[in-house]
Amino acid sequence: MRGRRSIYLGLCAGVGAALWISGGCFAVSPSPQPPGADGGGGATSATTAETGAGGSPASTSSGDDFGKGGAPVDEVDKDGDGFTVAEGDCNDDDTNVNPGALEVAITEPDDTGLVPEPADEDCDGEIDNVLPTCDRNIAPADFDAIHGAHAVDLCAKASPGDRKWGVLSAEYVRGDGSPAEPTPAVGVLDSFGPNVHAQGGTRMLVLSTGRARIAHWPGACNTSNCTSYGPGEAPPGFPQDNPDCPPSSTINDDIGLELIIRTPTNATGYEFAFKFYTFEYPEFICNHFNDQFLALATPAPPGSLNGNLSFDSLGKPVSVNIGFFDVCEGCELGPDELEGTGFGLWDDAGATRWLRTQAPVTGGEQLKLRFMIFDTGDDARDSTALVDGFKWVANGGTVAVGTTPVEDPQ
Secondary structure, three states, X not given: OXXXXXXXXXXXXXXXXXXXXXXXXXXXXXXXXXXXXXXXOOOOOOOXXXXXXXXXXXXXXXXXXXXXXXXXXXXXXXXXXXXXXXXXXXXXXXXXXXXXXXXXXOOOOOOOOOOOOOOOOOOXXXXXXXXXXXXXXXXXXXXXXXXXXXXXOOOOEOOOOOOOOEXXXXXXXXXXXXXXXXXXXXXXXXXXOOOOEOOOOOOEEEEEOOOOOOOOOXXXXXXXXXXXXXXXXXXXXXXXXXXXXXXOOOEEEEEEEEEEEEOOOOOOEEXXXXXXXXXXXXXXXXOOOOOEEEEEEEOOOOOOEOOEOOEOOOOOXXXXXXXXXXXXXXXXXXXXXXXXXXXXXXXXOEEEOOEEEEEEOOXXXXXXXXXXXXXXXXXXXXXXXXXXXXXXXXXOOOOOOEEEEOOOOO
């Protein structure tokens, strides 16, 4: 049994960190990009590996080697992790080791004061193996939802017929869950202006009620008001109520990335980073025209609000009213992170700093996760959300729903 996992484990993150362990990635063909969109991507292609964190079966015992129930020992799940030796479990005495587990690199001492010996958690025959990122060379206008998953650093792929962890399906959807038609409301960018960068890999997902583009790029709005999808239907329970500033009940220009994921068997939680921009600052603070960003999880974990994971300590949803709204003229962080985004050009605007949401998960379960943004009450005064840096938590500890500032953003 290895010691407690004491770091966050990411998916398809930077190799230099050597701590974010990924599943397989997909190759993405280079696509032309607008001027200045090339940063961080270059012409390097992603590594192709069509499976998630799986492994090769361990050798089985002889026919004379039986357990107490009369079955061969290699067909008995001794540690109760759902995998037998015959099914590829390379250490049937450790529930954290099996073909459905996340590979973990432990760098901190355990309770004995020693750093545990490296192990092969996912039983793929390699120890602490770190794979390259999978979000290079995705074009800014790309509307393939699996590439959206790559942009947030979810790279491993799973299929219904196996038990490995990874993304089972990905789709861009409207608020009612119906498929969304391709529009510039979705983008995959390596930066958002000169001062805001990806928090994992080389790209991040951008969702907008207007245009998910840098100012003056092809497809950019270049004003504070652009529409994409028109009237929509919000998920049940939304827009999220804010007792001090009740929002309108109608939404417009709703767009989301919906992922169905099989979680690693040794994961206890996950986290992701996001950042919210809006033209509703400062004129529409505490008004019913409050656009919202949601991160909806199904099943809804304890501590979520109708399944929504991202809100401040007072339960306020991600909007112009959230407590972390501190990027603007006269705000704590000033206006620098608006520069070059359009939010610093076309009208008064503001943003949150980079925030990180974490939530608990049951290892080996199927999780539906939807990142979504929508206009509330009208289709004007656009808002944009950046999402990136998804990581699994596999340190054996308890994870609670919560959102906090990223202490040292990239």
